[in-house]
Amino acid sequence: MSSTLDFDIRLSERPRSAAEREAILADPGWGRHFTDHMITIRYAAGKGWHDARLEPYGPIALDPASQVLHYSQELFEGLKAYRQADGSIATFRPYANAARMNRSAQRMAMPEIPEELFVRSLELLVSTDRDWVPTRAGHSLYLRPFMFATTRALGVNSPADEYLFVVIASPSGDYYAKGIKPVSVWLSQDYTRAAPGGTGQAKTGGNYAASFAGQAQAVAHGCDQVVWLDAIEHRWVEEVGSMNLVFVYGSGADARLLTPALTGTLLPGITRDSLLKLAPDLGIPAEEGKISIDEWQAGCESGEITEVFGCGTAAVISPVGSVKAADRSWTIGDGEPGPISMRLREELIGIQYGSRPDPYGWVHKIC
Numbered sequence: 001m002s003s004t005l006d007f008d009i010r011l012s013e014r015p016r017s018a019a020e021r022e023a024i025l026a027d028p029g030w031g032r033h034f035t036d037h038m039i040t041i042r043y044a045a046g047k048g049w050h051d052a053r054l055e056p057y058g059p060i061a062l063d064p065a066s067q068v069l070h071y072s073q074e075l076f077e078g079l080k081a082y083r084q085a086d087g088s089i090a091t092f093r094p095y096a097n098a099a100r101m102n103r104s105a106q107r108m109a110m111p112e113i114p115e116e117l118f119v120r121s122l123e124l125l126v127s128t129d130r131d132w133v134p135t136r137a138g139h140s141l142y143l144r145p146f147m148f149a150t151t152r153a154l155g156v157n158s159p160a161d162e163y164l165f166v167v168i169a170s171p172s173g174d175y176y177a178k179g180i181k182p183v184s185v186w187l188s189q190d191y192t193r194a195a196p197g198g199t200g201q202a203k204t205g206g207n208y209a210a211s212f213a214g215q216a217q218a219v220a221h222g223c224d225q226v227v228w229l230d231a232i233e234h235r236w237v238e239e240v241g242s243m244n245l246v247f248v249y250g251s252g253a254d255a256r257l258l259t260p261a262l263t264g265t266l267l268p269g270i271t272r273d274s275l276l277k278l279a280p281d282l283g284i285p286a287e288e289g290k291i292s293i294d295e296w297q298a299g300c301e302s303g304e305i306t307e308v309f310g311c312g313t314a315a316v317i318s319p320v321g322s323v324k325a326a327d328r329s330w331t332i333g334d335g336e337p338g339p340i341s342m343r344l345r346e347e348l349i350g351i352q353y354g355s356r357p358d359p360y361g362w363v364h365k366i367c
């Protein structure tokens with residue numbers, strides 16, 4: 001029933017002028033500007049998904065007792081719309097985001113949204129605000145679907161029974177317009193991001209709320225990002241900031257990839273998953289496994305580990321140049337972006353922007 005919901009279209013009476021929009025698109029930054037419209041869909045127990053709208057972007061009125069404000073029942077997704085060489089617009093693996101949102105929903109005791117409805121929401125917002133999809137190389141329109149509990153109740157004995165699903169869109173610039181600069185990372189041995197049985201594999205705001213102190217500590221130690229270790233032994237490498245980590249062993253024709261396995265405390269990144277499929281087709285074997293901080297340091301010192309990078313939708317591939325912890329520090333390779341990282345980055349971006357063939361069916365045309 002709900003997957004055939006019709007959207008009530010309420011166009012903005014005061015959309016930005018072409019000149020205002022172009023001024024923003026000339027230097028959009030990241031996550032600072034939003035398009036003229038948004039999607040909202042309501043959910044109520046017994047009624048299901050209803051009241052689907054495309055409406056002007058703007059504030060949402062919430063009762064102060066809304067459950068999300070007290071107990072953080074929230075989840076989100078992130079993906080991009082890319083301007084293709086022929087002027088059309090496509091997204092990348094939107095059904096993978098829909099499926100992940102529903103897995104997050106199961107963990108957070110929230111309702112699942114039909115995948116078709118999720119993807120139609122993206123299509124409607126992007127096609128309405130298509131002039132906001134940048135045409136500059138490396139720029140894109142970042143899409144942020146999210147859902148939260150709106151039930152007015154302070155009781156904590158049960159999940160909420162009313163929710164709001166929203167999609168907003170934000171033009172984003174080229175993360176690396178000024179050239180690719182490897183990040184320095186801090187090994188967090190005081191804080192953990194996720195524990196077994198917790199919410200580490202769900203894309204929920206609470207994971208981020210719990211990570212800001214660790215990120216602040218990384219910055220206080222002069223590093224760009226924080227590396228999260230496992231919660232029990234503080235030894236096994238999990239993620240970097242809000243990206244998955246990939247280790248490159250060897251070089252040239254002998255290069256291979258290792259990424260920490262999805263143990264339940266890692267977020268299953270779609271970029272990570274795409275690289276696990278793409279790399280072997282480029283002759284770079286890729287496996288999931290386990291790596292400790294001692295193995296990471298020893299591998300860099302022996303030269304066995306040649307490159308390390310973080311991967312995620314926003315930056316695609318972000319090389320890691322150096323590692324610091326309370327009791328040690330080391331450099332990865334010569335501290336510069338490595339050839340395997342850069343090749344994978346170019347190949348994946350090529351598929352996303354349509355300049356390389358997509359044998360996987362990942363590219364989803366919108367308009």
Ligand SMILES: *Cc1c(COP(=O)(O)O)cnc(C)c1O
Nearest residue numbers: 242243244267269270271312313
């Ligand atoms: C979203 C996210 C990622 C990356 O996922 P992608 O689907 O590749 O963008 C990795 N780690 C965390 C903690 C995340 O929230």
